[in-house]
Amino acid sequence: MTPAKILIVDDEVELERLIKQRLRKKIIAKEIELIFARNGQEALEILKSDRPIDMVLTDINMPEMDGLTLLDKLHEIDVNIKAVVISAYGDMKNIRTAMNSGAFDFITKPINFEDLNTTINKTLTYVKQIRETVKQLQQAQLQLIQSEKMATLGQLVAGVAHEINNPLSCIAGYAGISTEAVKNLLEHLRLYQEKFINPGPEIEEDAEKIKLDYIVKRLPIMFAGMVESTDRLIDISNSLRTFSRADTDAMVLANIHEGIDSTLMILQHRLKANNHRPEIQVRQEYGDIPAVQCYLGQLNQVFMNILVNAIDACEATNEGRTFGEIKANPNIITIQTELVQDPESVIIKIKDNGQGMSGEVKSRIFDPLFTTKAVGKGTGLGLSISRQIVVETHGGSMSCHSVLGEGTVFIIAIPRSAGGMKDQG
Numbered sequence: 001m002t003p004a005k006i007l008i009v010d011d012e013v014e015l016e017r018l019i020k021q022r023l024r025k026k027i028i029a030k031e032i033e034l035i036f037a038r039n040g041q042e043a044l045e046i047l048k049s050d051r052p053i054d055m056v057l058t059d060i061n062m063p064e065m066d067g068l069t070l071l072d073k074l075h076e077i078d079v080n081i082k083a084v085v086i087s088a089y090g091d092m093k094n095i096r097t098a099m100n101s102g103a104f105d106f107i108t109k110p111i112n113f114e115d116l117n118t119t120i121n122k123t124l125t126y127v128k129q130i131r132e133t134v135k136q137l138q139q140a141q142l143q144l145i146q147s148e149k150m151a152t153l154g155q156l157v158a159g160v161a162h163e164i165n166n167p168l169s170c171i172a173g174y175a176g177i178s179t180e181a182v183k184n185l186l187e188h189l190r191l192y193q194e195k196f197i198n199p200g201p202e203i204e205e206d207a208e209k210i211k212l213d214y215i216v217k218r219l220p221i222m223f224a225g226m227v228e229s230t231d232r233l234i235d236i237s238n239s240l241r242t243f244s245r246a247d248t249d250a251m252v253l254a255n256i257h258e259g260i261d262s263t264l265m266i267l268q269h270r271l272k273a274n275n276h277r278p279e280i281q282v283r284q285e286y287g288d289i290p291a292v293q294c295y296l297g298q299l300n301q302v303f304m305n306i307l308v309n310a311i312d313a314c315e316a317t318n319e320g321r322t323f324g325e326i327k328a329n330p331n332i333i334t335i336q337t338e339l340v341q342d343p344e345s346v347i348i349k350i351k352d353n354g355q356g357m358s359g360e361v362k363s364r365i366f367d368p369l370f371t372t373k374a375v376g377k378g379t380g381l382g383l384s385i386s387r388q389i390v391v392e393t394h395g396g397s398m399s400c401h402s403v404l405g406e407g408t409v410f411i412i413a414i415p416r417s418a419g420g421m422k423d424q425g
Contacts, residue, residue, distance in 0.1 A: 003027075003030045003031060003032050003033040004031065004032050004033070004054040004055065004124050004127075004128075005032075005033045005035060005051065005052060005053050005054050005055075006032055006033070006034055006035070006053075006054065006055045006056075006057060006120065006124075007035045007036075007037060007043060007046060007047065007053045007055070007056045007057070007058075008034055008035070008036050008037070008056075008057045008058075009036075009037045009038075009039065009040060009042075009043040009056065009057070009058035009059060009062065009067065009070065010036075010038075010057075010058070010059040010062070010086065011038050011039060011059070011062045011063060012059075015111075016036050018111075019034065019116075020034065022113045022116070023117075023120075032120070032124075035051070035053070038062075039062045039063055039064040039065050040058070040062060040064065040065025040066060040067065040069055040070035040073075041064045041065045042064075043056070043058065043065075043070055044065070044070065044073060044077075047074070047077050047078070047081075048077060053078075053081055054081070054124060054127050054128075055081065055082055055083070055084070055120070055123050055124055055127060056070075056074065056081060056082070056083040056084070057083075057084050057086065057120075058070055058071070058083060058084075058085055058086065059085075059086045059087070060085055060086065060087045060091070060094045060095075060098060061087075061088075061094075067085055067086075067098065068094065068097055068098060068101060070083075071083055071085070071098060071101040071102060071103060072101060074102070075102060080127065080130050080131055080134065081127070082104035082123050082126060082127050083102070083103050083104060084103065084104055084105045084106060084107060084119055084120075084123055085098040085103045085105075085106045085107075086106070086107055086108070086109060086111070087106060087108060087109065088108065088109050091108075104123055104126070105119050105122070105123060107119055164233075164237055168230065168233055168234055168237060169234075171230050172227075172230045172231070172234060175223070175226050175227045175230050176227065178223060179220075179223045179224070179227060182219055182220065182223055183220065186216055186219065186220070189216070235265065236265060236266075238262075251293045251294055251295055252293070252294070252295075252296065253291040253292070253293055254291060254292060254293075254294055254296035254299075255291055256289060256292055256294075256296075256299070256337060256346055256348065256414070257286055257289070257337065258296075259296050259299055259300045259303060260284075260303055260335060260337075260348070261284075262300065263300055263303040263304050263307060264282060264284075264307070266304070267304070267307055267308070267311070270308070270311050271311065276318070276323070277315070277318055277323060277326045277331070278323070278326060278327045278330060278331075280311060280314055280330075280331040280332070280333060281330055281331065281332045281333070282332075282333050282334075282335065283332060283333070283334045283335070284335050285334060285335065285336045285337075286335075286336075286337050287336070287337045287338040287339060288339070289337050289338065289339045289346050290339065290346075290416060292346050292414055292415075292416055292417075293416070293417050294394055294414060295389075295393060295394070298389045298393060299389065299390075299394075299414070301385070301386070301389065302386040302389050302390060302398075302412065303348075303350070305382035305383060305385070305386045306350045306383075306386065306410050307333065307350065308382070309382065309383070309408075310333050310350060310351075310352035310354065310408070311333070311352075312354075313352050313354025313355050313356070313407070313408060314331035314333070314352055314353070314354040315331075315354075316354060316355045317331075317353075317354045317355040318331070331352075331353065331354070332352070332353050333350065333351070333352050334349075334350075334351045334352075335348070335349070335350050335351075336348070336349040336351070337349075339416075340413075343415060344415070344416045344417075345396065345413045345414060345415050345416060346413070346414050346416060347411065347412070347413050348411075348412040348413075348414070349409055349410070349411050349412075350409065350410045350412075351407065351408070351409040351410075352407050352408055352409075353406070353407040354407055354408065355404070355405065355407075356402045356403050356404040356405050356406050356407050356408055357402040357404060357408060358404050362400060362402050365383050365400060366383050366384055366387045367384065386398065390412055390413075390414065394414050394415065395415055396412065396413045396414040396415060397411075397412070397413045398410065398411070398412050398413075399411050
């Protein structure tokens with residue numbers, strides 16, 4: 001439980017001691033944490049620091065900067081922080097001014113500590129509700145943006161896959177026929193060479209000029225390479241269609257392994273070797289799992305987000321290492337799947353041996369807009385959206401285990417059937 005942080009702004013040292021004593025039980029129980037400032041200027045410095053404040057309790061009359069000035073500046077820092085003002089009994093003019101300036105409530109001196117407790121509880125409850133509402137609105141907004149983005153991307157990818165499928169099928173068909181035709185032509189040429197041992201100087205010179213022996217040797221290899229490349233393009237086209245599967249209207253029975261494989265195919269350009277490092281090895285330790293009733297297109301988005309993060313983590317840990325050092329201790333991403341019975345769910349584990357995360361970073365990775373990547377390289381949406389897809393859309397679970405310097409593993413559990421899932425919406 002994280003204690004609520006209350007900033008108390010008052011220049012009376014005795015009041016600080018008294019408040020600490022009267023709120024001692026709440027402090028020991030870690031319900032609240034008290035932070036003290038002597039004036040509005042000191043309070044502003046605390047509010048502008050990285051220490052999140054939930055509530056401000058401020059006196060009105062103070063040296064350097066009074067409470068009314070502090071109230072005006074408070075809204076510039078965080079509109080969700082609520083302030084309660086303390087004023088002498090009967091000072092209604094200043095109290096009215098404070099309330100008109102946005103104070104949430106007020107208490108009078110001498111302080112009635114039962115009233116103070118009630119006011120603190122009421123204020124913190126309100127702040128918690130406001131922040132939860134804002135968080136839900138942000139998540140809903142991010143989900144709408146990401147859903148629209150993925151829907152557009154899915155339509156684009158599916159359209160591209162469809163458009164290249166016809167010419168690919170044509171090329172694949174002709175490549176097969178041409179391979180057989182070339183084989184027959186070469187065999188026919190061989191028969192000519194056997195029957196006409198002395199074709200004459202003109203034919204012999206032309207054969208030497210066009211390097212006939214080389215062509216006869218290499219032509220089958222070249223056609224085999226064309227057929228292989230065409231087959232790979234067909235695999236990529238099929239992977240694009242699988243990845244962008246338009247199944248957002250209804251759950252379908254789907255093969256999770258096909259979704260993972262299609263994602264890996266799309267990420268091949270990030271996994272293969274380059275001038276700086278050997279290839280990132282991917283170990284697919286697939287278990288015997290059944291088809292799962294799910295939105296496979298959305299799950300593919302989850303796999304994509306986690307695998308991209310795993311690749312980034314591996315590349316980050318390569319900084320300062322030579323090609324040879326990386327080859328001796330290679331980057332490895334391991335993907336494991338299994339079926340568990342209680343409850344009946346498919347488990348997907350995606351593990352990397354990258355740089356890992358500190359406890360502080362790990363505690364925030366699912367927060368919307370949180371990212372440790374440089375500007376332009378990460379939005380902070382991927383893992384937040386992924387968790388929503390797994391937990392809210394599929395009724396599953398998603399967790400992360402990481403040790404700084406040792407790597408990270410994400411564990412996803414997806415119920416096998418829709419009966420174990422929450423309704424989408």
